[in-house]
Amino acid sequence: MWSRPRKAPRQTLTLERIVAEAVALLDGEGVGRLTMRRLAERLDTGSTTLYWHVRTKDDVLDLALDAVFGEVRVPSRATMDDTTDGGGDGWHAPVRALIGGWRAALLRHPWSATILDRPLMGPNALERTEFLYETLIAAGLAAPKAAAYSLSNYVMGSVVMQVTWQDREEEGTEGFLRERADRYPALAEHGLDHEWDATFDEGLGYLLAGMEQARRQGTGRLP
C-alpha cells in the first residue's frame, strides 16, 4: 500500500501537445520512424490513448503538416496593397516572400516533402493559399488560378527534389553519374553540385517573368 507508486497526475493530453511532439519526432528521426507507439511513449502515455484524440495515424500527419505551414509568415496585406496598386510589378515582392517562406518551412522539416501527396485543407495551408490567390488577383492577372497553381506546384516540386537529392549526396550518386558520363554527358556535366537557393530563385524568376508578360498583354493568356 505505502509502497504503491503515486499515480502520475493527469496529463490532460491535448491535440496541441500531440502535434508538437509529432513534429519533434519527425524532425529528429524522420517520417519512417513515426509510430503511434513511439509517439505515445514520448508523450509518456499508451498508444491507445492517442486514438482518443485522433482517428488514424494519417490525422497526425495531416496535423503535423499543417503545423509546418503555420510557420510560414504571411506578408501583411498593407504592404501588398501598397505595392500592387499601380499595376506595376510590385506584386512580385509579396509573392516571392510567401513562396520563399513556404519553401523554407518545408525545408526546415524535410519529412514534410514526402507527405505532400495529400489534400492540404488545414487552416494554415488554406490561409496561405488564400493570400496567394488574393495577391495574384489584385495584381491584375487574368488567370490567377493558373498562376497560383504554377507557383504552388513549383514550390512543392522544388522541395521534393531538393530533399530527395541533398540527403543522398554522400551516397555514391556523384560517382554513379560520372561513370556513365558517356551515356549522359550533359547530365554528368551540369547535374551535380546544386546551389539550391540560387537555382530556385532563378526558376521562380522565369515563372514571374512569364506571368508579368501575360499580365501586360492584358488577356492574361500568353499567345
Next chain:
Amino acid sequence: MWSRPRKAPRQTLTLERIVAEAVALLDGEGVGRLTMRRLAERLDTGSTTLYWHVRTKDDVLDLALDAVFGEVRVPSRATMDDTTDGGGDGWHAPVRALIGGWRAALLRHPWSATILDRPLMGPNALERTEFLYETLIAAGLAAPKAAAYSLSNYVMGSVVMQVTWQDREEEGTEGFLRERADRYPALAEHGLDHEWDATFDEGLGYLLAGMEQARRQGTGRLP
C-alpha cells in the same frame, strides 16, 4: 503417388515479369495495396521468391517508377536540331512534347505521383532528363540547369497536385470550401472545378516565356 499433383512447370520468374505485374497491381489497386505477398500471389509464387530477384520492396517501387518513365516518348533529336538551330524559340516544341508526355505517363499511373520522393536514377528517367538538358543547352540558355530544374519541378508538382485532388473530388471537399467562403473568398471562387490540362499548359507557358526572355537577354539570367 499417382494422385500427387504434378509439379508446376518452372516459371522462370524474371525481373521484367515482376515489374510488369507490380505496375499492373499498382494500377489496379493503388500503392497502399502493393504487398510482397500479394505481388507474389499474382505471380503464382511465394513472397520469398521475390527477394531473390529484388533486395527490398523499395526496389520494386523504383523499378515500377522507372517503367513509367519508360513510357514517355523522347522526341527525336533530328527534329530537335532542326527547330533549335536558328536560335529562335523552336526549342519550345520538343520541350513541350517531352514535358507533356512526362506528365501524361505519370497521370496514367497515379500511384507514381505518390512515390516521386526518391532519387530518379533509373535508365529511363536518366535518358529523359539527359534529353531535356541537351535540348535546353542547344537552345542557347545560359542557365540550363535552372531551366531543367524548373521544368521537372513543375511537372512533378503538377502531377502530385492533380492526383491528390482529382481523386477526392467526390468527397465533400467542394462543399467544405463553399461553407468557408467568408474566410477564403478567393479560394472558394476560383479554387474548384479544375480544367487540369489547360491550367497546366498555361503555367508551362509562363515558364517557357520566362526562359525565352532570359535567353534573349543573352546573360541567361533574368534581371
Next chain:
DNA sequence: CGAGAGACCGGATCGATGGTCTAGTAAGTG
C-alpha cells in the same frame, strides 16, 4: 455531499506487413 456521466487512459490483442532462415528442388555443365 455523493452518485452518475462522460472524458480520458492503457494492457492485451488482432490481423497484416517487410524481411530472414532454413531447407529444399529443377536445370544446365563437366
Next chain:
DNA sequence: CACTTACTAGACCATCGATCCGGTCTCTCG
C-alpha cells in the same frame, strides 16, 4: 552422373496500425 547455379517455399520474427475491454479521473447536477 555428380555438382554447381538458379530458383522456390514454409515457417518464423519483429513491428505496425488499430481495436476491445476494462478501468480511472473529474466535473456536474441533484
